[in-house]
Amino acid sequence: MSAAVEVNHLSKRFRIYHERNQSLKVALMRGRRAKFDEFWALKDVDFEVPTGKTFGLVGHNGSGKSTLLKTMARILVPDRGGVEVHGKVSALLELGAGFHPELSGRDNVYLNGSILGLSRKEIDRRFDDIVGFAGLDEFIDTPVKNYSSGMYVRLGFSVAINVDPEILLIDEVLAVGDEEFQRKCMDKFHEFKEDGRTIVVVSHAMGTMRTLCDQVAWLSHGELQRIGGPNDVVDGYVEDAQTSARAQDDEQAYSREVSIEKAEVFGPSGPASPATTGQAATIRLHYAAKSPVVDPVFKIGIHTVEGDYVTGPSSRVAGMDVDRTGTRGRVDIEVPRLDLLPGGYILSSAVYSADMKKAYHRPLPVRFDVAAGRSRETLGLMTLNGDWVHVTEGVAPPVLGR
Amino acid sequence: MGVLTDVKEVLGARELLLNLTRRELRGKYKGTALGWGWSLVNPLASTLIFTAVFSVVLRVQPPIGVDGLNNYALFLLCGLLTWNFFSGALSSGMGVLTGNGNLIKKTYFPRRLLVVSNIMALFVTYLIEMLVLAVIFLVFRVNVLPWIPLVLVVMLLTAVLALGFSLILSVVNVYFRDVAHFVAIALQIWFYATPIIYPITMVEATRDSAGWAGRFHIADIYLANPMVGLIEAIRDMWYSGTMPDFRLLGYVAALSIVLLWFGNYVFGRLEVRLGEEL
Numbered sequence: 001m002s003a004a005v006e007v008n009h010l011s012k013r014f015r016i017y018h019e020r021n022q023s024l025k026v027a028l029m030r031g032r033r034a035k036f037d038e039f040w041a042l043k044d045v046d047f048e049v050p051t052g053k054t055f056g057l058v059g060h061n062g063s064g065k066s067t068l069l070k071t072m073a074r075i076l077v078p079d080r081g082g083v084e085v086h087g088k089v090s091a092l093l094e095l096g097a098g099f100h101p102e103l104s105g106r107d108n109v110y111l112n113g114s115i116l117g118l119s120r121k122e123i124d125r126r127f128d129d130i131v132g133f134a135g136l137d138e139f140i141d142t143p144v145k146n147y148s149s150g151m152y153v154r155l156g157f158s159v160a161i162n163v164d165p166e167i168l169l170i171d172e173v174l175a176v177g178d179e180e181f182q183r184k185c186m187d188k189f190h191e192f193k194e195d196g197r198t199i200v201v202v203s204h205a206m207g208t209m210r211t212l213c214d215q216v217a218w219l220s221h222g223e224l225q226r227i228g229g230p231n232d233v234v235d236g237y238v239e240d241a242q243t244s245a246r247a248q249d250d251e252q253a254y255s256r257e258v259s260i261e262k263a264e265v266f267g268p269s270g271p272a273s274p275a276t277t278g279q280a281a282t283i284r285l286h287y288a289a290k291s292p293v294v295d296p297v298f299k300i301g302i303h304t305v306e307g308d309y310v311t312g313p314s315s316r317v318a319g320m321d322v323d324r325t326g327t328r329g330r331v332d333i334e335v336p337r338l339d340l341l342p343g344g345y346i347l348s349s350a351v352y353s354a355d356m357k358k359a360y361h362r363p364l365p366v367r368f369d370v371a372a373g374r375s376r377e378t379l380g381l382m383t384l385n386g387d388w389v390h391v392t393e394g395v396a397p398p399v400l401g402r
Numbered sequence: 403m404g405v406l407t408d409v410k411e412v413l414g415a416r417e418l419l420l421n422l423t424r425r426e427l428r429g430k431y432k433g434t435a436l437g438w439g440w441s442l443v444n445p446l447a448s449t450l451i452f453t454a455v456f457s458v459v460l461r462v463q464p465p466i467g468v469d470g471l472n473n474y475a476l477f478l479l480c481g482l483l484t485w486n487f488f489s490g491a492l493s494s495g496m497g498v499l500t501g502n503g504n505l506i507k508k509t510y511f512p513r514r515l516l517v518v519s520n521i522m523a524l525f526v527t528y529l530i531e532m533l534v535l536a537v538i539f540l541v542f543r544v545n546v547l548p549w550i551p552l553v554l555v556v557m558l559l560t561a562v563l564a565l566g567f568s569l570i571l572s573v574v575n576v577y578f579r580d581v582a583h584f585v586a587i588a589l590q591i592w593f594y595a596t597p598i599i600y601p602i603t604m605v606e607a608t609r610d611s612a613g614w615a616g617r618f619h620i621a622d623i624y625l626a627n628p629m630v631g632l633i634e635a636i637r638d639m640w641y642s643g644t645m646p647d648f649r650l651l652g653y654v655a656a657l658s659i660v661l662l663w664f665g666n667y668v669f670g671r672l673e674v675r676l677g678e679e680l
Contacts, residue, residue, distance in 0.1 A: 098505045115421075
């Protein structure tokens with residue numbers, strides 16, 4: 001399989017100016033421009049995007065994913081290495097970039113289309129599709145300055161998507177417009193995929209990344225961290241995101257009158273046994289206290305690896321008073337039947353002072369997995385564990401043709 | 403690399419070039435009551451002002467033109483329209499990259515197109531103004547029609563000169579924003595250093611008084627200003643009905659082409675970081 005985009009040992013450096021005054025006077029006095037620090041936004045990134053695949057880029061803000069996308073779009077020029085793109089590219093970095101507010105929607109379609117590399121004839125041919133897709137038939141001769149932001153974005157998207165690119169670069173624009181328009185966009189993406197076109201997408205919507213992408217690359221601080229199947233890479237990224245988000249403020253931020261040394265989740269056969277859907281489970285917090293503390297409040301939170309908040313009970317709400325801690329001890333949350341669906345989850349925990357105003361300690365969240373029990377459900381977050389019953393009422397008509 | 407690939411790139415995107423030019427032209431007078439009329443009202447207003455000040459009050463004598471023509475307004479317009487195009491091209495060309503920052507940061511196309519389309523849009527206005535001036539000459543019974551091909555060549559030469567300057571100024575302005583202020587002052591000086599409101603003979607006449615340091619005369623360096631050659635050429639043909647000074651025009655042409663090449667080089671060197679500097 002050939003590559004649509006080859007990223008060859010790509011490095012990109014930015015300059016960060018300490019004082020952003022681009023004044024000739026200062027430059028002449030110093031003999032050069034303002035002082036700046038160098039910052040490598042991309043460091044020796046090397047991979048290929050296979051033709052016809054949908055390729056996702058994930059990473060924290062500032063990890064370099066947008067820089068990478070802009071380099072593929074030729075907006076930024078690499079400092080080392082290079083990017084080779086095989087095919088006609090359309091980049092959706094900002095929808096409606098290049099619209100002239102005073103001009104009508106029609107004029108802007110032609111202008112924007114030619115920026116994206118279409119000839120007048122080609123735009124003529126696609127014009128009705130573009131306007132139809134954006135749903136702007138009535139307003140197409142109105143100056144775009146009178147458009148709502150939704151209309152503006154829809155028209156921008158519609159032009160970009162109708163350019164017929166072989167390679168589509170998308171930055172975080174999947175979430176535009178109302179629900180109906182979003183569905184239209186998704187349909188269009190799937191149509192693109194089926195046509196065998198290549199899509200490179202940057203997004204924070206992890207669910208979309210999992211379902212849309214064939215391959216995902218995870219960038220961290222400008223370096224390629226991992227590349228592979230969407231579920232593996234997204235799992236790794238999300239887990240890392242949840243732990244590292246809290247990693248910095250940890251040590252000094254808490255007074256640690258009580259600290260949680262370990263948090264674990266296990267199934268009915270005791271510690272280290274897997275938690276299983278539909279079976280009993282225990283969530284156990286091991287704590288240590290410098291000296292006994294009166295009336296602390298323990299709290300946990302469970303998130304999916306995608307970041308959806310599932311539940312957040314606390315000892316206070318549950319009506320359990322700790323009274324007085326020992327120097328060591330544990331708090332168990334006995335779950336009679338675990339109704340979480342199989343999959344990866346993140347357990348966070350915390351211990352607060354009696355008035356809940358002070359967090360004594362909040363350890364790093366831990367990941368746990370829920371194994372599939374007998375339940376075969378896969379949709380949503382939890383199972384209702386309901387028994388399905390069917391009751392007929394009235395007289396059933398005779399079944400014909402038996 | 404190389405000028406040829408740059409030219410090819412610009413020509414390859416001529417569809418976009420035309421669209422950008424159209425955008426400039428359409429956007430310019432959108433929402434004004436007079437619309438395109440403004441492009442004629444402006445030179446008319448400055449003609450009235452300059453004629454009132456320099457012809458009526460200061461009594462600048464225009465030279466006697468073809469068939470005894472003696473009209474300050476016609477004399478002035480021969481230079482003013484070309485100057486307005488040139489100075490307009492420089493001052494708007496300077497802001498063409500900073501003003502389209504969003505476009506540059508979010509889309510890719512040959513960046514030169516922005517500079518070229520700006521000049522093209524102004525050139526269209528310039529062309530219309532010159533046509534109107536030709537009609538006025540005809541009304542004054544001066545037959546300027548035979549000169550039109552040669553005048554067009556001079557006008558194009560002016561555009562080449564303006565393009566060379568614009569390429570440099572537009573990209574340098576991204577890195578040093580105070581170039582804009584500097585250029586505004588330079589253009590003022592340049593206006594008076596060009597025979598627009600006064601005849602070039604008045605400069606030659608300064609030789610009669612003592613030069614600086616005994617020998618040096620302002621008239622010696624005066625012709626180095628390429629705008630002198632361009633404006634004098636148009637004036638020679640339309641106002642005086644004589645052939646232009648081809649030696650001077652040759653110098654201007656050579657200078658314009660060297661400047662265009664240099665401007666293109668500077669632009670090429672500095673454009674690579676436009677996406678991050680803007």
